[in-house]
Amino acid sequence: MDAYEAVFTALAHPVRRRILLTMNFEGGSMSAGAIAEMFEHAWPTTTRHVQVLESAGLLRHERQGRSRVYHIERKRLELVRDWLDWFSKVPY
Amino acid sequence: MDAYEAVFTALAHPVRRRILLTMNFEGGSMSAGAIAEMFEHAWPTTTRHVQVLESAGLLRHERQGRSRVYHIERKRLELVRDWLDWFSKVPY
DNA sequence: CCACTATTTAGCGTGTATGCTAAATGTCAG
DNA sequence: CTGACATTTAGCATACACGCTAAATAGTGG
Secondary structure: OOHHHHHHHHHOOHHHHHHHHHHHHOOOEEEHHHHHHOOOOOHHHHHHHHHHHHHOOOEEEEEEOOEEEEEEOHHHHHHHHHHHHOOOOOOO | OOHHHHHHHHHOOHHHHHHHHHHHHOOOEEEHHHHHHOOOOOHHHHHHHHHHHHHOOOEEEEEEOOEEEEEEOHHHHHHHHHHHHOOOOOOO
């Protein structure tokens, strides 16, 4: 699965977009628990969404004591912008 | 289904992204047949991909004789850029 | 070590996406 | 009007995404 594929697939689900937006708004980092609390979903459901984001390179995580802190990878989102740029360049 | 949902879902499939890129490269318009020829898929498969793009507002079509010509809606792609812009604005 | 907290992994059900083939629709050419 | 062309609609199979619950893992505090 190439990078575009992974990133666009990850962004396709509203829950995953909301995770990114909220994390960004919160400064770029949130614990797994804080992320899970945003939703009425069962925790494992959110865990999987987070994993999709992470394997797309849009998040990474770090252990802090007994909790896991996820960090947003803003650079990775640039991939989307790069893709969009093709449509601004007028073809010849 | 809101606009973001529709657009991001439409962009999630590689075939659909390729349709958009190729149409853009070709100047913004292509007949249904020309689009279908890009792929080894059966025509109806491509037809459905095109419909997903159209119902997301990323394409529109027009009849021209016995063929249908699809046009890319570049403006609609700006929605994605708008969404991405949230990540450039540093939160306070 | 035990109990508790934080979170993931495993495994299952269901609905939707995506591929196919066959049939229908619409348009033009003679 | 008829036949051929261009394309879609209908309907079916299969795979995967996404929800759930139950169990496992990892770290902390006493």
